[in-house]
Amino acid sequence: xxxxxxxxxxxxxxxxxxxxxxxxxxxxxxxxxxxxxxxxxxxxxxxxxxxxxxxxxxxxxxxxxxxxxxxxxxxxxxxxxxxxxxxxxxxx
Amino acid sequence: xxxxxxxxxxxxxxxxxxxxxxxxxxxxxxxxxxxxxxxxxxxxxxxxxxxxxxxxxxxxxxxxxxxxxxxxxxxxxxxxxxxxxxxxxxxxxxxxxxxxxxxxxxxxxxxxxxxxxxxxxxxxxxxxxxxxxxxxxxxxxxxxxxxxxxxxxxxxxxxxxxxxxxxxxxxxxxxxxxxxxxxxxxxxxxxxxxxxxxxx
Numbered sequence: 001x002x003x004x005x006x007x008x009x010x011x012x013x014x015x016x017x018x019x020x021x022x023x024x025x026x027x028x029x030x031x032x033x034x035x036x037x038x039x040x041x042x043x044x045x046x047x048x049x050x051x052x053x054x055x056x057x058x059x060x061x062x063x064x065x066x067x068x069x070x071x072x073x074x075x076x077x078x079x080x081x082x083x084x085x086x087x088x089x090x091x092x
Numbered sequence: 093x094x095x096x097x098x099x100x101x102x103x104x105x106x107x108x109x110x111x112x113x114x115x116x117x118x119x120x121x122x123x124x125x126x127x128x129x130x131x132x133x134x135x136x137x138x139x140x141x142x143x144x145x146x147x148x149x150x151x152x153x154x155x156x157x158x159x160x161x162x163x164x165x166x167x168x169x170x171x172x173x174x175x176x177x178x179x180x181x182x183x184x185x186x187x188x189x190x191x192x193x194x195x196x197x198x199x200x201x202x203x204x205x206x207x208x209x210x211x212x213x214x215x216x217x218x219x220x221x222x223x224x225x226x227x228x229x230x231x232x233x234x235x236x237x238x239x240x241x242x243x244x245x246x247x248x249x250x251x252x253x254x255x256x257x258x259x260x261x262x263x264x265x266x267x268x269x270x271x272x273x274x275x276x277x278x279x280x281x282x283x284x285x286x287x288x289x290x291x292x
Binding site for chain 1: 216
């Protein structure tokens with residue numbers, strides 16, 4: 001985690017030092033790297049025998065738990081989002 | 093929408109390559125996915141530093157956004173508690189332990205395997221991988237339907253690393269700081285909550 005924070009800080013510093021110039025290609029590069037990351041994560045999941053063998057027996061149960069947890073967090077995050085919007089809207 | 097489909101395509105292609113062993117094992121490629129992630133994080137930092145207005149935007153950000161980690165934890169646990177009714181062979185604490193992983197599949201599956209055995213550990217591994225995948229693939233749709241906090245919340249413990257680049261794209265640069273703060277707090281809660289529920 002420390003490594004991630006340091007890399008991000010290095011990125012912020014570099015971006016700040018070069019702030020006078022514009023970098024249009026960054027967006028494209030970001031897309032390509034995201035695709036690469038997803039591809040590699042897919043390969044890692046596909047290679048892992050625990051994931052592939054577990055899918056048949058435990059997949060449905062895992063899917064149910066992750067969908068329920070996802071739905072619960074969406075519900076509360078949505079409520080907070082609406083609450084903040086209303087408060088900010090009221091001020092203007 | 094088209095962007096999400098391309099991402100799904102790359103992920104599925106990866107799975108097929110992984111299952112069929114078309115590539116040499118990932119371990120022999122020397123942490124290539126981690127290196128890609130580091131490059132992405134560097135770019136996200138670069139975009140923040142390069143934006144002259146961004147620090148002013150951070151200052152103007154509503155303090156209420158700091159409540160998001162709490163929403164994530166309570167919402168996730170509530171959802172998993174309800175699931176207990178559909179899974180009669182699982183206890184409430186087992187469901188909550190799996191849910192407490194909040195996308196951090198490596199740590200949560202190892203901890204749960206230790207306390208509850210390999211079967212529940214595998215459920216935790218799968219459930220938390222699925223959660224991360226839902227975040228990566230569904231972020232743009234969640235923003236459209238439920239606002240910009242929804243995908244960050246679903247991202248759970250991963251929003252300061254793995255899912256940060258996608259969330260930056262989906263929610264905009266202004267929400268980078270919310271995403272990092274959220275990931276940081278939820279990340280710390282994972283080992284505490286998983287251990288707590290798994291040892292019950």
